[in-house]
Amino acid sequence: MTGVPASAAGGSSPAGAAGKAGAVSSSKAAGLKAEGAEPGVPGGAKSARGGKIAAAAVNQASVWNIANLLTMLRLVLVPAFVALMLADGGYDPAWRSLAWAAFAIAMITDLFDGHLARTYNLVTDFGKIADPIADKAIMGAALICLSALGDLPWWVTGVILGRELGITLLRFIVIRYGVIPASRGGKLKTLIQGVAVGMYILALTGWLATLRWWVMAAAVVLTVVTGLDYVRQAIVLRRQGIAEREAALEETEA
Secondary structure, X not given: OOOOOOOOXXXXXXXXXHHHHHHHHHHHXXXXXXXXXXXXXXXXXXXXXXXXXXXXXXXXXXXXXXXXHXXXXXXXXXXXXXXXXXXXXXXXXXHHHHHHHHXXXXXXHHHHHHHHHHHOOOOOHHHHHHHXXXXXXXXXXXXXXXXXXXXXXXXXXXXXXXXXXXXXXXXXXXXXXXXXXXXXXXXXXXXXXXXXXXXXXXXXXXXXXXXXHHHHHHHHHHHHHHHHHHHHHHHHHXXXXXXXXXXXXXXXXX
């Protein structure tokens, strides 16, 4: 019987098969080289390792970003503020004005560092820890100095600082169930507190001295109201977390 060419019969000759195999191997090797991987090493694994190394390098470098530098500036301003506030007995209008300038800079940087960190993805572990510490340090230093000088009743300082420390502790307690977000009321409270404390730092007289009393009263009210709201959110968050865990356990057992 007359032989039919292998190509016509839909098959392949040994030489053709070897040629195709060589072409496929060359193509794969070229592809691996283009992807930056070597033959015999999974390209995806190498790419993943490279991505992790790059991400780690970015995270390490981002510690020294503009947001964290502003936070560090606030921490440095705390002892400088105390020194200016208590200079010459703590009642000299000139020194009090300089202390107010330091306090104002600290409060303004507090507004910008968080915004910059969120907008430009500069959030770091250092910033998460140092930012709230810097906020409470400058506010606490101002309140304690004012009460020590007799300008502000100690009970006001106790209410504000007690609320801030209590809510911070509460956040850590319920962190396993979720994060309590900052509310608009909390942001307004921070603003009013800053304005009130700033007015008390300055040596104001007359109607301005009366006005600052009312501003501080509003700050105290907002401090208490928002504190109670955070407690409510923490209770709801804890209940939801417990309910979700119980539901997950029931599904696992089923």
